[in-house]
Structures are given as C-alpha cells and as structure tokens.
Amino acid sequence: MNPIIRFENVTKRFGALTVLDNFNFEVGRGEKVTLIGPSGSGKSTVLRILMTLEPFQEGHLELDGISYHEPNGHGPFKASEKHLHKIRCNVGMVFQSFNLFPHMTVLRNIVEAPVAVLKMKRDEAESRATELLRMVGLYDKKDHFPSQLSGGQQQRVAIARALAMRPRVLLFDEPTSALDPQLVGEVLGVIRDLAQEHDLTMLLVTHEMRFAREVSDRVCFFDKGRIVEQGDPELLFSNPQQPRTREFLSSILGEQAPARESLQRVP
Amino acid sequence: MMYGYAWDTTTPLTFAISILPILGIGLLVTLKAAAVGYAIALVLGLVLALLRRSRFKIISWTVAGFTEFVRDTPLLVQLFFLYYVLPDFGIVLPAFMTGALALGLQYSAYTSEVYRGGIDAIPRGQWEAATALNLTRLQTYRDIVVPQMVPRIVPSLGNYLVSMLKETPVLSVVTVLDMLGLANMIGERTFEYLVPLSMVGLIFLPMTIICSALIYAVERALPKSGIPLR
Ligand SMILES: Nc1ncnc2c1ncn2[C@@H]1O[C@H](COP(=O)(O)OP(=O)(O)OP(=O)(O)O)[C@@H](O)[C@H]1O
Numbered sequence: 230m231n232p233i234i235r236f237e238n239v240t241k242r243f244g245a246l247t248v249l250d251n252f253n254f255e256v257g258r259g260e261k262v263t264l265i266g267p268s269g270s271g272k273s274t275v276l277r278i279l280m281t282l283e284p285f286q287e288g289h290l291e292l293d294g295i296s297y298h299e300p301n302g303h304g305p306f307k308a309s310e311k312h313l314h315k316i317r318c319n320v321g322m323v324f325q326s327f328n329l330f331p332h333m334t335v336l337r338n339i340v341e342a343p344v345a346v347l348k349m350k351r352d353e354a355e356s357r358a359t360e361l362l363r364m365v366g367l368y369d370k371k372d373h374f375p376s377q378l379s380g381g382q383q384q385r386v387a388i389a390r391a392l393a394m395r396p397r398v399l400l401f402d403e404p405t406s407a408l409d410p411q412l413v414g415e416v417l418g419v420i421r422d423l424a425q426e427h428d429l430t431m432l433l434v435t436h437e438m439r440f441a442r443e444v445s446d447r448v449c450f451f452d453k454g455r456i457v458e459q460g461d462p463e464l465l466f467s468n469p470q471q472p473r474t475r476e477f478l479s480s481i482l483g484e485q486a487p488a489r490e491s492l493q494r495v496p
Numbered sequence: 497m498m499y500g501y502a503w504d505t506t507t508p509l510t511f512a513i514s515i516l517p518i519l520g521i522g523l524l525v526t527l528k529a530a531a532v533g534y535a536i537a538l539v540l541g542l543v544l545a546l547l548r549r550s551r552f553k554i555i556s557w558t559v560a561g562f563t564e565f566v567r568d569t570p571l572l573v574q575l576f577f578l579y580y581v582l583p584d585f586g587i588v589l590p591a592f593m594t595g596a597l598a599l600g601l602q603y604s605a606y607t608s609e610v611y612r613g614g615i616d617a618i619p620r621g622q623w624e625a626a627t628a629l630n631l632t633r634l635q636t637y638r639d640i641v642v643p644q645m646v647p648r649i650v651p652s653l654g655n656y657l658v659s660m661l662k663e664t665p666v667l668s669v670v671t672v673l674d675m676l677g678l679a680n681m682i683g684e685r686t687f688e689y690l691v692p693l694s695m696v697g698l699i700f701l702p703m704t705i706i707c708s709a710l711i712y713a714v715e716r717a718l719p720k721s722g723i724p725l726r
C-alpha cells in the first residue's frame with residue numbers, strides 16, 4: 230500500500246543553517262511512528278513542515294497523495310493558500326504548549342474549526358465535541374476557560390480539538406514536555422487510547438522512551454537532520470546498532486531510570 | 497451679532513450667557529470634526545497596521561516609514577500642508593474636511609501602533625493552532641485575534657479619542673469655525689477675549705470628562721472572560 234506520508238530528498242534551511250538535507254522518510258497508513266533524538270536535530274521541523282507551518286526549499290513531499298508543492302506554485306510554500314488548505318484537511322497537530330484559544334470555553338475551542346472550516350452545523354459539532362470531551366475525560370469542564378484548567382487538562386482538550394477535524398494524520402510535538410511530572414500520565418493515557426485507532430496515522434515526538442516503546446510501531450532516531458537508525462521499538466531500545474543511538478539512549482534512559490509514576494494509566 | 501445671536505456685554509455673566517448659542521454652533525463643528533477624524537483614524541489605523549504585517553517588504557517598509565513620519569511631525573504642519581499644498585495637486589477640500597483629514601491622519605499613525613501592539617500580543621502558538629485547524633486568515637482574525645485584541649486596545653484607543661477632541665481647536669487656524677474659531681471672532685469684534693476663551697475652556701472640561709467616563713464604561717462592559725489582560 231502507498232505510504233500516507235512521503236518525504237523525498239527534502240531539504241530545509243533556515244538561512245545558512247541546513248536543518249534537513251536530502252531527507253527521505255515514509256510513514257504507512259495507520260502507522261504509529263515516534264521520532265526521538267537530541268535537541269536541535271530537526272524533529273519538530275519535520276512535523277512543522279507536514280503541518281504547513283514551515284516551507285521547505287527542495288525536494289518532494291506528499292501527504293495522502295497530495296503534493297505540497299503546486300506545479301507552478303509561488304511564495305515560500307510554492308503553493309496557493311487554497312492548495313495548503315486542501316493539504317491541511319488531512320492533518321492535525323498537538324503542540325507542546327497546547328495553544329488553546331484563551332477567550333473561548335473548552336467547548337467553543339473544539340467546535341470552532343468544525344463549524345468555521347468544515348461548515349458543520351453548530352449542534353452537530355457540539356454533540357461531537359461532547360463525545361470527544363467524554364473520551365478525554367473532561368466533559369464536566371466543557372464550559373470552563375483554558376486558564377481554569379491544569380496543563381494536563383488543557384492538553385487533553387487540545388487533543389480533542391485536533392480530533393474534531395477528523396485528521397488522517399495526527400502530529401504530536403512533545404505533548405507532555407511542558408507538563409508537571411504528575412500530569413504527564415493523563416495525557417499519555419489519552420494518546421495511548423488513540424493509538425488503538427487502526428486508521429489514524431500518528432507521528433509523535435517525545436522524550437518519554439517507555440511510552441514510545443509501548444505505543445509505536447516504529448521508532449526513528451534522529452540526529453543532525455537525518456534518521457540515523459530506525460526500527461521496531463523493542464529492538465531499537467534493547468539493541469541499538471549505531472554508537473550515536475546508544476549514546477543518546479543511555480543518556481536519556483539514565484535520566485529516566487527511576488521508574489516514573491507517569492506511565493500508570495488514567496482511569 | 498453672529499448667526500442671528502446678539503451679545504450683551506453689560507456684565508461678564510450676561511456676556512457669557514449671550515454668546516452661549518454661538519459657541520454651541522461651534523461645539524457642533526468641534527464634535528463633528530472629532531467624530532469624522534476619529535472614524536478616519538480607527539479605519540485607516542487598522543489598514544496601516546495590517547499593511548505593515550504584509551509579506552512584501554516594500555509595502556511594510558513604506559507603511560512603517562509613513563507612520564513614523566506622521567507621528568514625528570507636528571499636527572499643525574500637516575494641517576497647513578494639506579490645506580495649502582493639496583490644492584496645488586488639484587485636490588480642493590472644504591476647510592472642515594481638510595481639518596478632519598489631518599486629525600484622522602495624525603491619529604491613524606497612533607492607532608495603527610495600538611492595533612499592532614494588540615495583534616503582536618497574540619502569541620505565535622495561537623496563529624499556528626489556527627493554521628493547524630485550517631482556519632483561513634480572515635477567520636483567524638475574526639474569531640481568534642480580534643476578540644482577544646479588542647478588550648486590550650479599547651483603553652488606548654479611548655485615550656486617543658479624548659486627546660483628539662482636545663486638539664480639534666487647531667482647525668481654527670485654517671478658518672474652520674469651531675468653538676475656538678468663533679470665540680476668537682467674538683473677541684475680535686468685542687475686544688473682550690477673557691470671557692469667550694474661558695467659556696471654551698469651561699465647555700471642554702465636562703466634555704472630556706464625560707468622554708473618559710464613557711470609555712471607562714465601555715471598557716468595563718467588554719467581556720474579559722479567560723483573556724489575560726497582561
Ligand atoms: N524559525 C527558525 N529560525 C531559525 N532556525 C530555526 C528555526 N526553527 C528551528 N531552527 C533551528 O533548526 C534546528 C532544528 O530545530 P527543531 O526545532 O526541529 O529541533 P528539535 O529536534 O525539535 O529539537 P528540540 O528537541 O529542542 O525540540 C535547530 O538548530 C534550530 O535552532
């Protein structure tokens with residue numbers, strides 16, 4: 230089957246700094262892939278390019294059969310706003326800092342885009358939002374404002390908000406890095422449930438190695454804009470082949486060695 | 497005698513009362529000039545603020561240069577410029593419109609900075625979330641940016657309304673018969689300046705106070721739920 234995401238010799242530069250150099254990467258439909266790697270290696274950049282938050286300079290990228298560049302496209306994205314709109318219909322993103330809209334209630338946050346973008350009827354969007362809020366365990370907070378919620382709760386709302394757009398691909402950029410340790414578990418719990426969804430393709434950047442091992446079909450170790458090593462999580466974590474991977478894993482697992490409560494499941 | 501009202505200079509009090517209707521006519525001109533000027537400032541300021549965010553450097557730099565220039569030169573100079581130079585280019589406006597335009601132009605430079613600050617106060621993450629949710633630029637402004645921006649900028653915009661109101665008397669130098677213009681004329685004819693000029697000051701005082709109070713009331717009435725006001 231065709232991969233849903235295909236990077237082909239993609240080069241991304243920030244001025245003189247080349248972050249991705251002839252980058253090749255594929256993700257299959259429904260696959261759950263985790264990106265790990267040291268800071269500055271380009272993990273977020275990969276997700277941000279997919280979300281059309283960053284343009285890239287060279288190469289070819291496709292998501293669900295749609296190319297990111299239009300044949301005669303202009304501007305930094307080499308595509309019209311209309312074309313970018315079409316790409317974004319298939320992909321959603323969950324950010325490290327949640328990015329909820331502070332002036333809207335939890336329910337409005339979730340309903341906003343389906344009504345504005347998908348032209349869904351408000352009551353239909355609301356009943357769907359209600360369903361999603363139940364799923365993330367926050368139905369009772371539907372009329373609260375984001376500032377009245379904990380970080381973990383805000384991130385769960387952000388996940389519900391992304392899901393309300395029914396994306397085929399969901400990107401997570403360090404969804405638990407901004408959270409207090411005791412709140413990490415509730416968010417991972419929601420993501421773990423999502424990973425059961427057969428049709429949803431997930432691309433996750435995280436430093437939670439045990440979680441990565443548990444939910445992903447494949448783990449990719451990133452360094453300096455390249456995938457140094459990738460494969461089955463069990464194998465990669467237990468028997469890394471490359472010295473850089475070993476070095477990275479031992480440094481990060483050394484930190485995480487004391488068993489984290491965070492992996493306990495939320496009820 | 498002016499606009500059919502005669503003055504009575506017997507005592508300062510009778511003089512003051514007798515010129516009140518004349519000053520009232522001037523007051524209407526003053527209010528009209530402030531209203532037109534403010535409307536121009538609100539709309540043009542927004543346009544300038546949005547243009548300044550343009551992806552095209554030529555546009556954003558031109559706009560930046562323009563606002564900086566307008567902010568850094570005196571209103572009176574701009575007013576003279578519009579009044580005496582525009583006709584050379586075939587643009588002849590009535591004195592009142594020229595005055596209101598000058599006020600609006602000057603204050604649009606100020607309000608554009610207010611709008612800009614309001615837009616910049618929206619964290620980048622929210623723009624990105626809006627993009628990730630596939631909202632269009634217009635929808636992002638309408639549903640995300642403006643509702644958060646308005647409560648933050650109303651106080652500054654209101655302050656500019658009050659200061660613009662207080663600056664309208666400069667229009668009298670280009671023959672606009674606002675309150676000050678009329679008071680001045682009464683002075684020229686009666687050789688009595690103290691009473692008419694004091695009256696102008698006395699009328700301005702409650703006006704600016706009422707204006708400030710109104711703005712405060714609007715500020716209080718705006719929904720603030722969930723919006724961090726910095
Ligand atoms: N807007 C930008 N302008 C210039 N350089 C940038 C920009 N965004 C990212 N970079 C640079 O690109 C490189 C890759 O950044 P990226 O955010 O993708 O790394 P990362 O792997 O996500 O790191 P982290 O784990 O710290 O989040 C870094 O060197 C970073 O400094």
Ligand SMILES: [Mg+2]
Pocket residue numbers: 272273274402403
């Ligand atoms: Mg990152």
